Amino acid sequence: MSRASPPRRSPLPPQDCNLARAFALIGDRWTLLILRSALYGVRRFDDFAAELGAPRTVLADRLKRLTAAGLLARRDYREPGRRARPEYWLTPKSAALRLPFVALTQWSDAWLGELRPPPVAVCSRANGEALRVALVDAAGREVEASQQRLTLSARGATGAEALG
Amino acid sequence: MSRASPPRRSPLPPQDCNLARAFALIGDRWTLLILRSALYGVRRFDDFAAELGAPRTVLADRLKRLTAAGLLARRDYREPGRRARPEYWLTPKSAALRLPFVALTQWSDAWLGELRPPPVAVCSRANGEALRVALVDAAGREVEASQQRLTLSARGATGAEALG
DNA sequence: ATGCTGAATCTGGACAACAGACTCAGCCGG
DNA sequence: CCGGCTGAGTCTGTTGTCCAGATTCAGCAT
Numbered sequence: 101m102s103r104a105s106p107p108r109r110s111p112l113p114p115q116d117c118n119l120a121r122a123f124a125l126i127g128d129r130w131t132l133l134i135l136r137s138a139l140y141g142v143r144r145f146d147d148f149a150a151e152l153g154a155p156r157t158v159l160a161d162r163l164k165r166l167t168a169a170g171l172l173a174r175r176d177y178r179e180p181g182r183r184a185r186p187e188y189w190l191t192p193k194s195a196a197l198r199l200p201f202v203a204l205t206q207w208s209d210a211w212l213g214e215l216r217p218p219p220v221a222v223c224s225r226a227n228g229e230a231l232r233v234a235l236v237d238a239a240g241r242e243v244e245a246s247q248q249r250l251t252l253s254a255r256g257a258t259g260a261e262a263l264g
Numbered sequence: 265m266s267r268a269s270p271p272r273r274s275p276l277p278p279q280d281c282n283l284a285r286a287f288a289l290i291g292d293r294w295t296l297l298i299l300r301s302a303l304y305g306v307r308r309f310d311d312f313a314a315e316l317g318a319p320r321t322v323l324a325d326r327l328k329r330l331t332a333a334g335l336l337a338r339r340d341y342r343e344p345g346r347r348a349r350p351e352y353w354l355t356p357k358s359a360a361l362r363l364p365f366v367a368l369t370q371w372s373d374a375w376l377g378e379l380r381p382p383p384v385a386v387c388s389r390a391n392g393e394a395l396r397v398a399l400v401d402a403a404g405r406e407v408e409a410s411q412q413r414l415t416l417s418a419r420g421a422t423g424a425e426a427l428g
Numbered sequence: 429a430t431g432c433t434g435a436a437t438c439t440g441g442a443c444a445a446c447a448g449a450c451t452c453a454g455c456c457g458g
Numbered sequence: 459c460c461g462g463c464t465g466a467g468t469c470t471g472t473t474g475t476c477c478a479g480a481t482t483c484a485g486c487a488t
Contacts, residue, residue: 108311110304112383114297118372119365123296125376130445132287133278140274145466147272155446160467183454185465193375199397200367201283207364208282211357212289217417219276224401225411233363235395237388240406249389253381309435319477324436347485349434 111252125169126197130154131162138172139198143187163188171197203233275416289333290361294318294326302336303362307351327352335361367397 114120126132133152142148149159166172171194176184202222209218221230234242278284290296297316306312313323330336335358340348366386373382385394398406 107305108308109315110301110306112304114300114316116383117300118377118382119300119369120297121376122368122372123293123300127291127293127296129287129291132291133284136278136281136283136287137274140276141271142274144272146464149466151273152278156448156467157469158445161444179465181455182464196371196375199399200364200371202399203364203367203397204286205283207360208286211360212285213282218282219280219417221415221417222399223413223415224407225413228415229401231399231401231407231412233367233397234400234404235363235366235386236398236400236404236406237393237395240398240400242400242404242406243388243395247389248395249387251385251387251392253383253385310433313435320436321438321478322476345486346433 111250126171128162130158131166134159134162134166135171135194135197136201138188138190138194139201143189145186145188148188166194199233206233275414290335292326294322295330298323298326298330299335299358299361300365302352302354302358303365307353309350309352312352330358363397370397 110117126135130152133154134148137148137151142151145159145163148154148163149156152159154162163172167174167188170191172188173191174186175189177187178184205220206218223230235248236242274281290299294316297318298312301312301315306315309323309327312318312327313320316323318326327336331338331352334355336352337355338350339353341351342348369384370382387394399412400406
């Protein structure tokens with residue numbers, strides 16, 4: 101119990117970590133880019149291919165995986181006078197990735213954007229002001245970083261000052 | 265101006281997208297896992313290796329890249345009676361990744377966690393309640409999804425109902 | 429000297445990415 | 459009925475990256 105040196109391991113090993121599981125599922129360059137485009141409304145094989153420049157083999161593979169994982173739903177469409185072809189739609193599961201993606205977008209605008217104004221922003225419909233990602237309590241009020249604390253639920257540990 | 269078929273491309277092509285740039289920088293399985301561990305306080309080569317099981321070649325390469333990109337800072341430490349060795353510390357740039365990572369953690373707890381309670385949570389220091397990631401206005405009040413809108417700054421376009 | 433330890437690099441084989449051409453299904457016009 | 463068109467893939471050979479295990483290397487210790 102002596103607070104000797106700081107912990108040299110994560111409080112939560114990667115095997116038990118849902119975040120690490122998420123990385124295994126979507127933490128791949130093309131998969132991330134596909135999801136980005138899908139969240140922006142792209143749905144067709146050739147549109148993904150044209151927009152991303154991904155090799156068609158890789159694209160086919162990733163769409164298959166994402167569909168199997170429940171992150172994309174295959175659904176036929178039909179242009180008039182054409183045969184039916186598949187589209188890949190967002191599912192509730194992948195639609196819920198919007199918030200993490202917006203958070204990372206704001207990070208990249210701030211740290212990779214070379215001080216240019218962000219090309220896209222999420223704004224309030226009411227008054228048009230730009231919104232930002234933050235941690236809020238149950239009532240929807242922002243809680244500042246200094247008032248946050250990391251808590252482990254199982255295995256008794258508590259209050260590591262980690263993830264920050 | 266006819267609202268014919270929905271747009272078949274992203275409003276922001278990947279080449280101009282900071283998010284896509286972020287994927288190129290950190291959108292790799294090991295890089296993401298390294299950053300996860302780093303945010304949890306891991307700092308040494310062998311600790312990363314032991315925790316992640318990553319091949320040492322890959323680990324050396326990723327630490328080099330992350331250092332070059334300003335996401336990790338190399339700094340020597342010295343255990344008593346040992347020679348100096350490098351540690352890899354978070355920088356302000358990578359510390360700012362905390363929020364996107366928390367957002368993705370909450371997504372993965374919700375959608376990959378098989379209904380078990382989340383193993384870690386960010387809580388309020390004041391009353392211990394769990395916090396969640398949300399979009400807030402300048403005053404720190406949550407703005408609900410229905411009141412959000414996506415805005416493109418350049419090239420005149422506006423209000424695509426995208427990223428959701 | 430010799431060993432130890434943490435931080436890497438080296439090596440050969442397995443695996444995945446890539447570009448480009450090809451296949452395939454179905455709807456069309458003649 | 460035939461050949462062409464289109465979108466969505468698959469096939470192919472090459473090139474690159476990953477990986478595990480062994481090896482190197484620096485400096486402190488006995």
